[in-house]
Amino acid sequence: MRYPTVTTRLVILLGKPLGHSVSPVMHNSAFAELGMDYCYLPVEVAAEDLATVFAGLKKMNLAGGNVTVPHKIRIIDLLDRLDPLAQSIGAVNTICLEQGQAVGYNTDGYGFLRSLQEVAGISPAGERFFLLGAGGAARAIAMTLAAEGAETIIISNRTAERAEALAEEINRVIRPCATMVSAGAQEQRAALADCTVLINCTSLGMAPAGDGVALDPALLHPGLTVADIVYNPMRTRLLAAAEKIGCRTVPGLGMLIHQGAAAFTLWTGREPPLATMRRAALAQLNRATL
Numbered sequence: 001m002r003y004p005t006v007t008t009r010l011v012i013l014l015g016k017p018l019g020h021s022v023s024p025v026m027h028n029s030a031f032a033e034l035g036m037d038y039c040y041l042p043v044e045v046a047a048e049d050l051a052t053v054f055a056g057l058k059k060m061n062l063a064g065g066n067v068t069v070p071h072k073i074r075i076i077d078l079l080d081r082l083d084p085l086a087q088s089i090g091a092v093n094t095i096c097l098e099q100g101q102a103v104g105y106n107t108d109g110y111g112f113l114r115s116l117q118e119v120a121g122i123s124p125a126g127e128r129f130f131l132l133g134a135g136g137a138a139r140a141i142a143m144t145l146a147a148e149g150a151e152t153i154i155i156s157n158r159t160a161e162r163a164e165a166l167a168e169e170i171n172r173v174i175r176p177c178a179t180m181v182s183a184g185a186q187e188q189r190a191a192l193a194d195c196t197v198l199i200n201c202t203s204l205g206m207a208p209a210g211d212g213v214a215l216d217p218a219l220l221h222p223g224l225t226v227a228d229i230v231y232n233p234m235r236t237r238l239l240a241a242a243e244k245i246g247c248r249t250v251p252g253l254g255m256l257i258h259q260g261a262a263a264f265t266l267w268t269g270r271e272p273p274l275a276t277m278r279r280a281a282l283a284q285l286n287r288a289t290l
């Protein structure tokens with residue numbers, strides 16, 4: 001193992017809490033495998049200290065970083081510019097230092113798309129998506145699906161106004177392909193009948209909160225590919241129910257790996273070793289659930 005020195009390029013993770021993040025082991029194992037003089041450091045920071053901490057970090061030997069809950073939107077005011085997709089999404093998960101300027105990107109939607117392609121062989125063009133949720137993750141995925149040619153995106157969320165606002169924004173900013181449906185079972189069943197891919201973009205089902213599920217599993221049909229952004233546990237209640245009735249399923253781990261891989265390439269200009277990243281992430285997740 002290579003220890004940090006004065007020449008080591010720093011990559012930071014800004015968020016709070018960060019105790020359960022798998023990004024540090026995922027990226028540090030990739031840097032070690034490639035023999036790169038980089039170090040990925042989680043920096044737990046409260047909202048009121050974010051500006052001060054980030055200003056200090058920028059004065060260090062910083063290559064870039066990741067941003068996670070609860071700073072993905074707040075960080076935007078501290079950046080010099082945004083990549084156009086991050087601008088449309090309105091949230092940043094990756095920062096890159098480019099000629100002294102801090103540039104914001106969002107690789108969450110890309111990560112999801114790569115995982116969907118890899119696990120289920122599905123590309124967005126011509127597909128009809130049903131999205132559960134209208135928060136930050138849903139925004140990134142929905143905007144990216146729309147930009148990549150999805151035929152339809154139907155958004156259903158506990159708070160209907162957020163689903164409506166997101167659909168309207170996609171139609172205005174990207175392409176007219178989105179609608180919303182209320183979270184009632186009857187409405188969801190009718191809308192789902194015609195869809196090919198269902199994606200849970202809510203936090204429901206994530207450990208340790210419990211085994212919640214954002215949609216009544218009785219509404220699933222075998223023609224659906226069912227994807228979950230939750231990766232801990234790997235087999236959420238939604239995915240287990242989907243498997244049982246014969247749906248193809250896409251667990252959240254692939255999105256985690258590929259959003260990280262895209263960020264890695266932005267910081268370093270190199271392709272990361274995906275198998276190493278996956279192994280490191282899985283080992284950490286297994287340790288966490290022991």
Ligand code: ATR
Pocket residue numbers: 132133134135136137138157158159162201202203204212214
């Ligand atoms: P993130 O950035 O991780 O997407 P977020 O912006 O807080 O987090 O969004 C969380 C999503 O999960 C929202 O769509 C939220 O629904 P609301 O907009 O109604 O809050 C959804 N969600 C969280 N807890 C939920 C629950 N118990 N039932 C249904 N939906 C839930």
